[in-house]
Amino acid sequence: MSLTAAERFARLRLARTDRVGPVAFSQLIGRFGTAERAIEALPDMSRRAGRELTPPPVARVEAELAAGDRLGARLIVLGEPDYPPRLTAVDPPPPLIWTLGDAALLSGDCVAVVGARIASAGGQRIARGLSQQLGEAGHVVVSGLARGVDAAAHEGSLPTGTVAVLGGGIDDIYPSDNADLYRRIAERGCLVSESPVGARAQARDFPRRNRIISGLSRAVIVVEAELRSGSLITARLAAEQGREVLAVPGSPLDPRARGPNELIRQGAALCEGVEDVERALSTLRTLCEPPGDGFVGPEGDVDDALIERIAALLSPTPTPRDELARAAGVSAADAAAALLELSLAGRAELLPGGLVASA
Known part of the structure; x- marks a missing residue:
């Protein structure tokens, strides 16, 4: 479908x-149908749960759009025809992305190649050669510019x-030595960011970036990574999203080989060349449309008593939303509506996979 200019602006806001x-975001669109109606409802919803929430000023959103235009960047919003189809299947999909370059590449046959920042010369040679082979075989290689x-x-x-x-905005060159x-890439490939234009990358932004790397790709290949690394987070996200995970094995004497070797122990496909990638992709099931988060509107009004009853059941440990509904003795729809209002008030944290925790 096509979005009106007003709805497109409202989704960014x-x-x-x-x-x-x-x-x-996904639950608000599911409940109200449009971002315009969701924005109108936000203050009352959050106030009822204990803390009023207001959208950013229109001028701030206009300034972001103007900044993107000056860069020659393009905004693609969830719900538009050009939104990358594989990202639509992510739970939950990013509400929007900024792109700079050839955005058509995002809908190509993408394969991610990720790994250590402080990589060995051999690891860099493998990543470079494998990516060249993948490109020649018709794949678009996705990575994180680290x-x-x-x-x-x-x-x-x-x-x-x-x-x-990118972790920061579409104009944030990080690290600077990759300028x-x-x-x-802006001239011959495509840059992608979920962050506002002008934003500088913070540590909290990289898990979101990794989610997009895996979400765009049919498979993720890890080349050198220590056991506690962002590359293994990307691999875990890929497995959760139904993508294929491959790893290049390495010497047990090199700490950077521990991550890929552990992935292979856990069932990742061994990758020694493009043939291994093609073999893994040939057995990968076709990704379906996203199942959605199961959100439907509440059966009646969400009153203060229900909100407080649900809030009392929350804990720092992520809990399935359906389990909270059973404990509260209410329908899943009513529990979801109460949790949405608690999250807007900053009292609950909605997590992927239908989980929720206290904020």
Whole structure:
């Protein structure tokens, strides 16, 4: 479907509202049908749960759009025809993305190549050569523009099409020593960001970036990664999203080989070349449309008593939403509506997979 200009603007404004993450965004659209109606309802909903929430000023959203226009960037909003189909299947999908370059690459046959920032010369050679082979085989290589393996993957696939997903805004070149690579990807590939234009990357932004890297891709290949690394987070997200996970094995004497070797122990496919990738992709099930979060409107009004009853059942440990509904003795729809209002008031945290925790 096509969105009106007003609804498109409202979706950007809703996505930039404090405490409205991807889960709350999807539930608000599911409940009210449009972002315009959701924005109108936000103050009353959050006030009823104990803390009023207001969307950002219109001028701030207009300034972000103007900044994107000056860069030559393009905003793609969830619900538009050009929104990447694989991202639609992520639970929950990013409400919007900024792109700079050839956005058509995002709908191509994408494969992610990720790994250590402080990579060995051999690891960088493998990432560069494998990415070149993947590009020549018709795949679009996706990575995160970090030092080491990411940069090598982009370099190897730049002639055939590469996508770099950023943690900061679409204009945030991080690390700065990849500035030349950033410019070449903007000219010959595609840069992607979920963050506002002008935002500088913070530590909390990289898990969101990793979710998009895996979400765009049919498979994720890990080349060198220590056991506690962002690359393994990307691999875990890929498995949760139904993507194939592959790992390049390495010497047990190198700490950077522990991550890929552990992934292989856990069932990841061993990757020694493009043939292994093609074999894994040939057995991968076709991704379906997203199942959605199961949100439907409440059966009646969500009163203060129900909100407080649900709030009393929350804990820091993520709990399935259906379990909270059973404990409260209410329908799943009423529990979801109460949890949405608690999240907008900053009293609950809505998590992917139908989980919720106290904020």
